Amino acid sequence: GSAVEVDPGVEVDEENAEQDLLGGLKVESTADIEVPDRLVDQVIGQDEARDIIIKAAKQRRHVMMIGSPGTGKSMLAKAMSQLLPQEDLQDVLVYHNPDDGNEPKVRTVPAGKGEQIIDAHKEEARKRNQMRSILMWIIIAIIIGYAILTANILLGILAAGIVWLIFRYTSRGTDAMVPNMVVDNGDQRTAPFEDATGAHAGALLGDVRHDPFQSGGMETPSHDRVEPGAIHKSNKGVLFVDEINTLDVRTQQKLMTAIQEGEFSITGQSERSSGAMVQTEPVPCDFIMIAAGNLDAMENMHPALRSRIKGYGYEVYMEDTIEDTPEMRRKYARFVAQEVERDGRLPHFTRDAVEELILEAKRRAGRKEHLTLHFRNLGGLVRVAGDIARADDKEFTEREDVLQAKRRSRSIEQQLADDYIERRKDYELQVTEAGIEGRVNGLAVMGEDSGIMLPVMAEIAPAQGGGQVIATGKLQEMAEESVQNVSAIIKKFSDVDLSEKDIHIQFVQAGQQGVDGDSASITVATAVISALEDIPVDQSVAMTGSLSVRGDVLPVGGVTHKIEAAAKAGCDKVIIPAANEQDVMIEEEYEEMVEIIPCSNISEVLDVALMGEPKKDSLVDRLKSITGSAFDGSAVG
Ligand code: ADP
Structure with a gap:
């Protein structure tokens, strides 16, 4: 491993480490586990990404991270900011420009200095204001005194008021002296980390606020309306942008300019506001960019920006x-x-x-x-x-x-699936003990983490012309393939020529989005054989598995969720591919509810699923003799 490998600072029982779910950790609770200080040491897995982050921090390179959400991309970006030197940090001040109010001046000073400068300016402004108000009151006192002496009280008050107004509305001149600190790193202990995911142009590139009183002595001086963007706040630190492709193209272009130049003037982003007239001197933005997204995001990203990052940095995939x-x-x-x-x-x-x-x-x-x-x-x-x-x-x-x-x-899909089961109960579509010809309880996965029971019905009718497979919905292709696979087997033991029949396959209530069909081929095969041979299928059985032309049951994905769905729907038995046995990780509450039967051949599946001896037994025997190893042997010999 790398230099940052840290085990939780507690004793480990090496002998039982293999079996123990906590890897032999000798703890009563998580209170006994020490958490490393540095974020980079807290990252679990993602060794490659972590090594790259450490390397890129040393070399000040940009990084592109591609991978699923919630796998640690922003965590690593933040961890990188902790690895950067802190002594480089700067404060940025924006000053009024007496020559051109619309082009404020920019000064960069070491971190912490900014505040001192602001304080000094404020103190000076305060003193100046104090002098002004003393001067004002002296003048007012003289005017009032003179008015009293000459018995012109009314005129005196009027004159004093005018003086007061003049002083009040020229005080802006002193505000203009105090600079605006747009980047303040005075209290910053590590290099800055800015997450600009989903930021609009102003938040990313900086902005100048609109001033409703553009003239007439009431306006806020332009340098005071300047606001920094994430690119400026992340100067000498890390700028993290997830879902990079969602930035509009113009913004991506400007971001690229900022990366190239290492500095970027702040100007008003909304064209018709008074802020758009203002443009500061360049403000430093020497950040390390960490761009993130999924694979799609990379494809839609501005190609020049991508090649910029790629050419001057690293690309890394996150593991799932x-x-x-x-x-x-x-x-x-x-x-x-x-x-x-x-x-x-x-x-x-x-x-x-x-x-x-x-x-x-x-x-x-x-x-x-x-x-x-x-x-x-x-x-x-x-x-x-x-x-x-x-x-x-x-x-x-x-x-x-x-x-x-x-x-x-529960995820949305899971809630949907549970809701669906509930509704089905209302319609009495649920599991029964009875046997039905041509109807099989299939199982599918919805979304990523929920299973759903999906009954399949097969009906066989003489074909008008050439035989066809007719399926409902998007599952047509999958149905055709399953029927093709099963027909190779059926040919071996039955006189029926499937190519002279129309086979209707109906996926009961498969209108659901996101249901995967490719793992239902043993379901379709069972339904077709049941319909063909008029042998009922046990409706308390559910099944999942893929079928090969030779009759082998091949492994499928999502068995755990599927088994749980079968249990929830009230099934007693669930058939899964034998090769999936190790993938089963159902929760205890379901273990009692349903019996799991691993099968490796279609004959075993039918043995469990079909009802009504002796017809069934004879079919299974015939199948056994032609599929699996026997079938294999005949093919070879
Ligand atoms: P991403 O940016 O990839 O969407 P985040 O870095 O925001 O994901 O992860 C969200 C949270 O999940 C983190 O704050 C952290 O608590 C936890 N986390 C994510 N990945 C890891 C990891 N590899 N190791 C430890 N914790 C992690």
Whole structure:
């Protein structure tokens, strides 16, 4: 590893590290785990990105980070600002220009100096104002005195009033003396970090406020209306822009100029305002740019800006998952400690609670022996669980709280899927014990993290011309492919020629967005065989799996979510590909509800799903003899 590798400063039980969900960490709760000071040491996974950030900080290079949201891009950008030298920091002052009020002057001084200068100017202005008001009162006193002597009181008051007005409206001259400190690094302990994600042009490049009283002695002097942009505030530090492609093209161009020149004048951004007449001298903006986004964002980004960053810096991809090792699990435990400390109000997590969270990280990875690196969502779960515990005045956040938090922080897709199941119950579309010919409970994934039960119906009719596969909706292609695969098998054991039949496949209520179809081919095959042979399908069984032409059941994605969906819908058994067995990470509450049956061949699937011996047994036997190894053998021999 790199020089910043830090294990949570506690003892590790090396012998049990492999089996232990906390990687052998000897702690009672996350309160026992030490959190590293530097942000860069808190970053988990993303070794490559972290090494690049460290390197780029030394060399002052720009970086482009590509990857999913919530994997640590802005965290790394901020971490980089902590690695930059602090002695370079500067304050920036904008002064009134007596020669041309619309071109304020700009001065750069070492950090902390700005405030002294402002104070000195203010003191001088105060003294000057004091002198002016003493002078004014002397004049007024003389006028009043003279008026009393000459018995012209009314005229005296009038004259005194005029004097007062003159002094009042010429005092602006003294305001103009005090400069406007647009960048103040006096209290800055690290190099600045500015997140300009989604910033409009003014917030990014600086702006000059509109002055409604442009003339007549009431106006605010132009240098006082100057406002810095993120590019100026991040001078000598880091400018982070996520979703870089959402910046409009003109702004991207100006940003590129700023990067090239290292300084950028501030001018009013809205064309018709009085601010647009004002343009300052160049203001320094010597920042390191960290541009981020997903792959799409990179494609839509201004090509010149991209090549600028690429040519003068690094590009790095963020990982979505990481291999599940004891060391990693220890770091995930530290992650919980980090999030608890960052929030400051949450109770620390007990061992059990952390274990539940690590299980969730495994589940969310959706990949064998991996943990998810989507930490923002995981952090959200930590906060919800902690809040639940806090509401109960608990000393620690417990496993219960994490489980409850998980239920509460369901994604939109999950809520939709649950809602959908509810509605289906109303329509009595739910699971029954009965057998139905040609109807199979398929399973699909919605969004990223929720499963849904999706019944499939097959009906076979004599074809008018050549046989066709007719499916509803967008799943036509997938249905055709499944039927093709199953027809190769059917040919071997049945006299029926599928090419002379019309096969109607209906995906019951598949109008849902985001339902993936490619993992339903064993479902379609089962439905077709059931319809063809007039053998009913057990409606308390649900299934997922892909089918090969040889009758093998191939692995699919999202099995955990699919099994949970089957359990929620009330199924007793769920068939999954044998190759997916290790991916199953269902929650305890579902383990009791549903029996998981791994299958590696279509004959096994039918054995479980079809009802009504002896017809079924004979079919399964025939299938067994021609598919799988037997089928294989015949193909070879
Ligand atoms: P991004 O910029 O990629 O969308 P962020 O850096 O804003 O994601 O991450 C949000 C939060 O999630 C961070 O503030 C931090 O608490 C946590 N986080 C994200 N990635 C990591 C990581 N790799 N290691 C530790 N914590 C992380």
